Amino acid sequence: MQWSVPSMEAPDVDSDKARILVVDDDEGVRAVAQETLTRSGYDTVGAASGEEATELLRENTFIAAVVDLVLPDCSGLDVLQQVRAVNPDAVMVMVTGYASLDSAMEAVRLGAYDYIRKPFSPGDLIHIVERGLKERQLAHRNRELLAELDRTNKELTTYRDQLESRMQINAEKLDAFIELGKRLATSDGALPSLADVLDAAMQVAGASSGAVFVPGDGCFDCVVARGEAGADLHGVQLQGDEAAFRSVVTTGEEAVISDLINLEAEGSRDLSLLGLASAIVLPLKHQGIPHGLMALFDWKPKSFAEVHLNLLRVLGAQAATLLVRAQLQGPARAAQTTDGFVDIQDMLT
Numbered sequence: 001m002q003w004s005v006p007s008m009e010a011p012d013v014d015s016d017k018a019r020i021l022v023v024d025d026d027e028g029v030r031a032v033a034q035e036t037l038t039r040s041g042y043d044t045v046g047a048a049s050g051e052e053a054t055e056l057l058r059e060n061t062f063i064a065a066v067v068d069l070v071l072p073d074c075s076g077l078d079v080l081q082q083v084r085a086v087n088p089d090a091v092m093v094m095v096t097g098y099a100s101l102d103s104a105m106e107a108v109r110l111g112a113y114d115y116i117r118k119p120f121s122p123g124d125l126i127h128i129v130e131r132g133l134k135e136r137q138l139a140h141r142n143r144e145l146l147a148e149l150d151r152t153n154k155e156l157t158t159y160r161d162q163l164e165s166r167m168q169i170n171a172e173k174l175d176a177f178i179e180l181g182k183r184l185a186t187s188d189g190a191l192p193s194l195a196d197v198l199d200a201a202m203q204v205a206g207a208s209s210g211a212v213f214v215p216g217d218g219c220f221d222c223v224v225a226r227g228e229a230g231a232d233l234h235g236v237q238l239q240g241d242e243a244a245f246r247s248v249v250t251t252g253e254e255a256v257i258s259d260l261i262n263l264e265a266e267g268s269r270d271l272s273l274l275g276l277a278s279a280i281v282l283p284l285k286h287q288g289i290p291h292g293l294m295a296l297f298d299w300k301p302k303s304f305a306e307v308h309l310n311l312l313r314v315l316g317a318q319a320a321t322l323l324v325r326a327q328l329q330g331p332a333r334a335a336q337t338t339d340g341f342v343d344i345q346d347m348l349t
Contacts, residue, residue, distance in 0.1 A: 019043045020045075020066065021057075023079055024067075025072050032122065033066050034046050036126055049072055050073050050074035054082060057082055062087060062090055063087070063091065064090055067079045067092065069103055080107065088111075089136050089140065093112070094115050142328065145325050152318050156318075197319045197322065198226050205304055205308050207297055208299055209233065210225070211233045213245075214292040214323065220293065236270070239267070246267050252290060254281060254282040256309075257304075258301055259277065277300055280312065281295045284323060285316070285317070286320040292320070292323055294319055
């Protein structure tokens with residue numbers, strides 16, 4: 001099974017859609033801009049006037065546009081509005097030789113990403129365009145993740161109602177789960193932390209301890225740990241052949257382990273050496289790809305049953321989404337939305 005290891009590489013841009021419009025009546029400036037962008041792998045189209053740009057926009061969609069503010073037949077701001085009418089996410093870079101603060105502010109107000117003065121270097125231009133494309137793609141991915149979180153919240157509410165009416169789970173174990181659902185419903189975009197989700201899973205299953213592991217270089221790194229064994233699990237690195245994880249890594253399906261100490265499986269047994277006797281291990285999947293493992297533990301054998309797995313799967317999906325969001329946002333911003341990660345800087349680099 002293919003596992004996702006955290007990466008901070010720049011997002012790919014679909015080559016079929018990576019077309020950039022360059023609008024400038026100065027043939028030399030237009031040629032330099034097009035050559036710079038073409039050498040960086042983009043398909044570029046040039047226009048010498050607003051009228052030419054309008055014709056091109058009737059037949060093409062552009063991911064970005066580099067537009068002179070002063071054109072012979074119109075303002076570059078008019079072209080900006082036309083481009084954004086076709087593609088609201090297009091990265092707009094306005095070019096001027098007049099360096100007017102007023103025109104710069106107006107361009108930004110109308111949705112320009114950045115502003116560059118003539119004469120500009122090829123390096124400055126490509127840096128601005130690629131930074132803008134990366135940020136816009138990240139914003140698009142974040143919107144998708146927030147939509148997925150909203151869907152997860154609806155599933156949480158459904159499962160909560162089913163469990164309260166049909167399953168034999170006491171109210172104390174449901175408290176954290178219900179609280180997590182309320183936080184999602186009223187968050188206004190503020191996300192719970194991975195530790196919040198782990199706490200909810202522990203209370204639902206009645207676990208004394210829990211941890212989330214992510215795949216590293218031949219090992220599993222613990223990035224957050226809670227409960228009575230949390231201090232021992234905190235920051236631990238488990239061998240890639242840890243016996244408790246073997247079936248989950250192989251099949252991609254959750255496992256209920258009644259007796260960790262006498263587990264009949266090959267591999268390392270670091271978890272049982274900590275005195276942990278039983279476990280539930282779930283793969284943290286996002287769009288079908290596992291990004292880590294959530295493991296819930298107890299000191300006694302046979303502490304867990306499969307009755308809670310449906311609910312734990314929903315919480316596992318929530319944890320997987322938070323892991324992916326942390327990877328997308330990078331070390332500088334991950335701490336704002338994933339409070340509770342251990343060594344998040346190391347995990348994401």
